[in-house]
Every structure is written in structure tokens, then in C-alpha cells.
Amino acid sequence: MFPLLLCSILLVYVFVERLQVIRKASEVDSNFMQRIREQIIGGDLQAAKNTAKVANSPVARMIEKGLSRIGKPIDHIEKTMENAGKLEVYQLEKNLSILSTIAGIAPMVGFLGTIAGMIILFFNIQHEGFSLEAIAGGIYTKMVTSAVGLIIGLLSYVAYNYLNAQINKNVNKLETASFEFLDILQEPTR
Numbered sequence: 001m002f003p004l005l006l007c008s009i010l011l012v013y014v015f016v017e018r019l020q021v022i023r024k025a026s027e028v029d030s031n032f033m034q035r036i037r038e039q040i041i042g043g044d045l046q047a048a049k050n051t052a053k054v055a056n057s058p059v060a061r062m063i064e065k066g067l068s069r070i071g072k073p074i075d076h077i078e079k080t081m082e083n084a085g086k087l088e089v090y091q092l093e094k095n096l097s098i099l100s101t102i103a104g105i106a107p108m109v110g111f112l113g114t115i116a117g118m119i120i121l122f123f124n125i126q127h128e129g130f131s132l133e134a135i136a137g138g139i140y141t142k143m144v145t146s147a148v149g150l151i152i153g154l155l156s157y158v159a160y161n162y163l164n165a166q167i168n169k170n171v172n173k174l175e176t177a178s179f180e181f182l183d184i185l186q187e188p189t190r
Helices: 002-025 032-041 045-055 058-068 074-093 096-128 132-186
Strands: none
Touching: 002 074, 002 096, 002 132, 032 045, 032 058, 032 132, 045 058, 058 074, 058 132, 074 132, 096 132
16 A cells, blocks of 8 residues: 555645646736737837746747747747747656556556455465455455555546646647747738
């Protein structure tokens, strides 16, 4: 049961920590891109850079990278923003693999407890004879560890998929902001 306790503590810690990081990353001012557009069209790149720096979100950091490359060919700007976006996604996905590992390991540890329960069962029968008390302890160990292992594995699997869905929402925001920024750069000047 100790490895299962460790898995459950790790599950809760990683889930809460990643959830906070992902929620903070998804907080983007709805007027952010509009302000960037106005500042770029108005020719005030420094104000646009300052707006991005102050916003301090994955979208803003990616846009800031794009702003720092204005004057270079558009494909260079696009590639730079793509790389910045990949780094932001990596930061969101950090330690997420721990949850998928727990989802795979916890049921196996539970089944290992099942085997330990069977060993206890046969040990008790051998030393105490065949009685209800002799087999109850082994069956109890077997059932509890199996159930706990499956529950922890299931919760880890659900947590992993939930966080992945939240990360995908952030990836969509990054892609949308990137396309919008590149469109701003390619708008004809008036």
C-alpha cells in the first residue's frame, strides 16, 4: 500500500500544480490582440513590445518574439513565433508524463498486492489450517490493493486527459494569435 500512497500523493501534487500553471497561462486579455494591432498599425512598435511584455502570458511572449523580428522576412518571423510557441507548450506539458506513468503503474502495483494477498492467504492456511479467519486476511489484502490501484490509475488517467485538453485549448489560442499577428503584418498600409 505504501507505493500506492506515494502514487496518490504524486497524482494530487502534479495535477494541482499543472492545473494552476495551465489556468494562469490561459488568462489572456480579450483586447490584447486589438491593442497590438492598433499599436503596430500606428507605427509604435515599442508600445506593442511593452504591451506584450506586461501581459506576461504564453500568447504575449510568443507575440513579443514576433515583434522583435519585425523587419525580417515574414517566414522568419513565422518560424520564430512557431519555435516560441513550441517552448510555451513544452512548459505547459512539463511533468504531465508523471500522470500517464501513474495511470499505468498504479493498477500493476495493485495487482502486485493481489499476489501478496494470495501469498498471505496460502501462508495462513498452511500455518493455521483452513478456516475463515485464515483466508480472510489474504483476501482482504488482495481486494483492497487491487481496488486502490485501479482507482488511482483511473484518476490519473482522467487527470492526464483533462490537463491535455486544457493544454490543447491553450495551443489553439497560441495558433489563433499567431495567425492574427501575421495577418496584421501583411495588411496593406493605408
